[in-house]
Amino acid sequence: MKTRNLLIVAFFVPTLFCHAQDKEPAGKPAQVAAPAPAGLASAAGAASDSYVIGASDVLTITVWKEPTLSGSLLVRPDGMISVPLLGDVQASGLTPLQLAYQIAVKLKKFIQDPNVSVVLTQINSKKVYLLGEVGKKGPMEMTPGMTLLEAIASAGGLTDYANTKKIYILRDDAGKHEKIPVHYKEALKGDSELNLVLKSGDTIVVP
Numbered sequence: 001m002k003t004r005n006l007l008i009v010a011f012f013v014p015t016l017f018c019h020a021q022d023k024e025p026a027g028k029p030a031q032v033a034a035p036a037p038a039g040l041a042s043a044a045g046a047a048s049d050s051y052v053i054g055a056s057d058v059l060t061i062t063v064w065k066e067p068t069l070s071g072s073l074l075v076r077p078d079g080m081i082s083v084p085l086l087g088d089v090q091a092s093g094l095t096p097l098q099l100a101y102q103i104a105v106k107l108k109k110f111i112q113d114p115n116v117s118v119v120l121t122q123i124n125s126k127k128v129y130l131l132g133e134v135g136k137k138g139p140m141e142m143t144p145g146m147t148l149l150e151a152i153a154s155a156g157g158l159t160d161y162a163n164t165k166k167i168y169i170l171r172d173d174a175g176k177h178e179k180i181p182v183h184y185k186e187a188l189k190g191d192s193e194l195n196l197v198l199k200s201g202d203t204i205v206v207p
Helices: 002-022 096-107 148-154 184-188
Strands: 058-063 071-074 080-083 087-090 116-122 127-132 138-141 168-173 176-181 203-206
Touching (some): 058 096, 087 096, 127 148
Parallel strands (some): 127 203
Antiparallel strands (some): 080 087, 127 138, 168 203
16 A cells, blocks of 8 residues: 555656746746837737827836836937947837837947836827817826827816817827717717727817
């Protein structure tokens, strides 16, 4: 009986040992897969990942285990940022993931397998505008994926005199001027298709 128990234990020990070896070591964060250059990047991902960086935006760049290369950077009016070791790097026109990929490629000259992340911390380059019967008129800084209802709520909501049936959005898209009617009450009831996602430069008019 004792011999049989020993055999069973001997059978399971190598199995448990192999299972433990399969586990990844803790400590190092998972390296995000580098996206393809602009035009080839996947359309999937969070809104912040698809956001296109512009001048005056603030970015936090983190290079794993390289604190001297990490920090908060302002995108200059020329669209560039100044990265230690690399100098000027084009940021405007790229998504955070694309910029992280570009920085990682350039850092390979100095660091083995650099792990780079780029986080958008302040959006200053994208704005929408609100006119008419809203609590706060004028320009508003955009957040990634900002919708019609989010913009109106951020502006303090509609006044008591707002005509909800005649709200519209003015949009310039590739030189084409559009007037997009808004179905405010239906959007408010939860119809996501009518809660339009805004684009930079949109003007929401509330008669």
